[in-house]
Amino acid sequence: MEKNPTSLWVVAAVMRDDKGRVFLQKRPENKNLAGLWEFPGGKIDAGETPEIALARELYEELSIHVRVEDIAPITFASEILPVKIAGKAKHLILLLFDVHKWNGEVIATESLETGWFFPHEMDELKMPPADIPLVKFLQK
Numbered sequence: 186m187e188k189n190p191t192s193l194w195v196v197a198a199v200m201r202d203d204k205g206r207v208f209l210q211k212r213p214e215n216k217n218l219a220g221l222w223e224f225p226g227g228k229i230d231a232g233e234t235p236e237i238a239l240a241r242e243l244y245e246e247l248s249i250h251v252r253v254e255d256i257a258p259i260t261f262a263s264e265i266l267p268v269k270i271a272g273k274a275k276h277l278i279l280l281l282f283d284v285h286k287w288n289g290e291v292i293a294t295e296s297l298e299t300g301w302f303f304p305h306e307m308d309e310l311k312m313p314p315a316d317i318p319l320v321k322f323l324q325k
């Protein structure tokens with residue numbers, strides 16, 4: 186990763202309720218791409234595996250505990266990020282994981298707006314460009 190600092194590696198989670206709806210949250214106003222609906226997750230920090238990063242992000246953002254063995258890869262997106270990070274253009278690698286089990290009640294700590302949506306309902310939501318192919322994949 187250090188050899189290719191133009192890439193931004195991000196992990197994100199598909200968490201389903203008992204009806205099969207997927208949890209999404211609106212990006213907060215103080216972040217880039219504010220107001221767009223996204224899968225919970227965030228950047229992989231130095232030294233983290235993707236699974237450890239996702240478990241950390243889900244604890245920070247949703248106050249839930251997830252075990253790495255309950256995290257399984259689904260697919261990924263590779264897109265130019267439509268905003269600069271610290272003044273630099275970045276290429277986003279967005280790794281999407283299924284999180285089929287977690288401990289605790291989902292309490293969003295960063296986002297004011299959250300919801301559970303069927304994949305076909307996501308066509309009506311404004312989401313970042315990298316999420317479009319991921320949503321298409323979930324709709325198959």
Ligand SMILES: Nc1nc2c([nH]c(=O)n2[C@@H]2O[C@H](COP(=O)(O)OP(=O)(O)OP(=O)(O)O)[C@@H](O)[C@H]2O)c(=O)[nH]1
Binds near residue numbers: 196216218228229
């Ligand atoms: N979590 C998440 N990030 C996404 C999605 N789609 C997408 O383009 N991104 C982008 O991936 C990057 C994730 O960074 P973030 O700002 O959420 O990460 P973070 O929680 O580590 O933030 P921080 O830098 O404020 O600590 C952002 O540039 C965001 O716009 C998505 O579905 N989920």
